[in-house]
Amino acid sequence: MVDFDPIAEAHRQWSARWPDRADHMTAVTSVMRVQQVLLSRVEDALKPYGLTFAAYEALRLLAFTRHDSLPMGKMGERLMVHPASVTNAIRKLESRGLVERNLSPDDRRVVLAAITPAGRTLVEEATDALHQADFGLPGLTRQRAAEVTLTLRELRAAAGDA
Amino acid sequence: MVDFDPIAEAHRQWSARWPDRADHMTAVTSVMRVQQVLLSRVEDALKPYGLTFAAYEALRLLAFTRHDSLPMGKMGERLMVHPASVTNAIRKLESRGLVERNLSPDDRRVVLAAITPAGRTLVEEATDALHQADFGLPGLTRQRAAEVTLTLRELRAAAGDA
DNA sequence: GGCCAATATTTGGACGTTAAAGTAACTACC
């Protein structure tokens, strides 16, 4: 616990000037902070495996895939990131031998990223670590986690996403 | 609405393998996504003023301050970011004449960042723009925004923050 | 068949964040 919460303090400041706007501002600030803290927790758990969360997500996605490979573009869609971010993530994974890149035989514009056996082994270990860390949210019940997801889906909708 | 939600799809994948872990994973993923979308919306609104959200927050904080200035370290605490991030943000604002840096007369280790008249003018304009954009959350009621903040405070607590 | 538009990926640049190391200045204590 902290004796001073900057978010609450900011809300106080806004309320004094724009009482009818403070709640939206604080909601946004809260999202930013939760993301920051959660990312930090998750990356702590992944550090022993030399993976960032972005790298982990890419690897995890490939491991889920039926044929262990996916076009770069599809990965960007699933991970909801810019194509350049996928290139960046896959390049590092490839240099560690966790992923391979091959041109698609059907369309040579397409690059297929495929997880290697080493990549599969690592991602399973890393997944165990994340499970043990409860994804940075120890103490949160399953049910509450599901409710949070619903609330955030509403927020995504309000922001024009999904 | 989108015809395919990557977060829901990911939840499906996790549920098939780790039914009792999927909810936490999805909650985390949702936070990351909401942050990404919200940041994008907010920065769209700030773009006409040449401000990023980080720069805006620094400027806004200084404008709230009694004497229009704050030590760099205090800014880092309030904004909940690393000292290096404050240095980075203030350097850019200073180069645009929106902020000044002065050594504290009391303690010459301390750098006081102070908002300039130009900075104050700009931050008020930018604040209006954010208000008009409802901080990227049009359609969300005040009440709902406040509820979201409470939920996120619970999440921060679960993650070990605040 | 041949040219133009659309699609897929990469490259380079700008920004934000953190961790770790370095510099300067203040404080405590013998």
Added chain:
DNA sequence: GGTAGTTACTTTAACGTCCAAATATTGGCC
């Protein structure tokens, strides 16, 4: 008073994200 330790800030380096521009390949259409 002089040395040791702490504190404040900056610098450097690594990573992630996005945008805009460049490259390559495919597909449509006259």
